Amino acid sequence: MNDFQPYSYTDSVTADRPWLASLVGVQDTNTITLDLSKFVAGTHYTVSANPLLQGRTVMKSGIPLGKVTASGLYAPYGGTSSELQTVTVTGTPTGGTYTLTFSGQTTAGIPFNATAAQVKTALEALSNINPGDVVVAGGPHPGTAVTVTFSGQYAGDNVAQMTASGASLTGGTTPAVAVATTTAGGADLATDGTQVLAGFLVSEISFNPTSTKAAGALLWRGEVFAAKLPVSFDPANVTATAPGVNVHYR
Known part of the structure; x- marks a missing residue:
């Protein structure tokens, strides 16, 4: 079975993106590939009641992402240590x-x-x-x-x-x-490249639980409600962002 799953993205804001702050203005996205082995069930995605059904495992929208240097794939942003x-x-x-x-x-x-x-x-x-x-x-x-x-x-x-x-x-x-x-708090938890914030997963995606990769879209320019993201995220703790990333927080 091919590791890649079909993906489609539209520019409209849907109900799965309550973290997206603005309907007006610039919201730039790039197509990316996720390394599914780096994501955690329950935290980053919802597992289907029937894992044999393709397309019923759903990755949450709004996950902060970083780019793994070695593979070029995207994974959850590493975040910083708590004191x-x-x-x-x-x-x-x-x-x-x-x-x-x-x-x-x-x-x-x-x-x-x-x-x-x-x-x-x-x-x-x-x-x-x-x-x-x-x-x-x-x-x-x-x-x-x-x-x-x-x-x-x-x-x-x-x-x-x-x-x-x-x-x-x-x-x-x-x-x-x-x-x-x-x-000490505030230190980068990752050293594989994901300690650099690259952006946010724009929309929910469905993937086969046996797959290792899936396509998605990365929001790297726009506005978000940080408190409504699906995982804990404090913009003040971000130590580095990828070149060109321009995200404003509310």
Whole structure:
């Protein structure tokens, strides 16, 4: 079976493109070939209830794309890393609390033996951290460090490192708490060429689930509603765009 599937594109805006911001003005597209092995079911495309039916697996419109240097095919834009910070309690305290400070806001006391859930609750009580802005894992203290991954409004951002105070920790041997940046935010996640934004998949396409490639159209000049794209995307985090790309965001 040929890897390539039939593709047709019309210039009109249809219901599958709520992310396309403007009906007026310049919206330039190029025909491209997608490397289907790089896309993820559920995230980038909807799988048919009957995978034997050709043309019933649908790639979502609006996916940010980059060009794989080695193959010349297009794949999901690589995006940028989210900040991961590690909170470690040392000195084997037996009581008391510690605090974390993020961008000028300080938490209430966090128990010396806090679980990841307790650290998450304390951070999300801050005025500058909304529910979902941090993913907390590890713990409980003091034996195991807790990791804090910034997501939500801070996804892909190089955020300020939290500071910590262990002045209220008690017992043990010189108890203390420290924060370290394990993974800095804002760094390119890809090195294969897809770290450069090439544009957006214009319209939904149907493809055979056994295929390795499919044709599509790339929007590289126009306006889009970034918040309505089918995957998480923050224009402020884009570190590089392909030559000629001129996309405005609302």
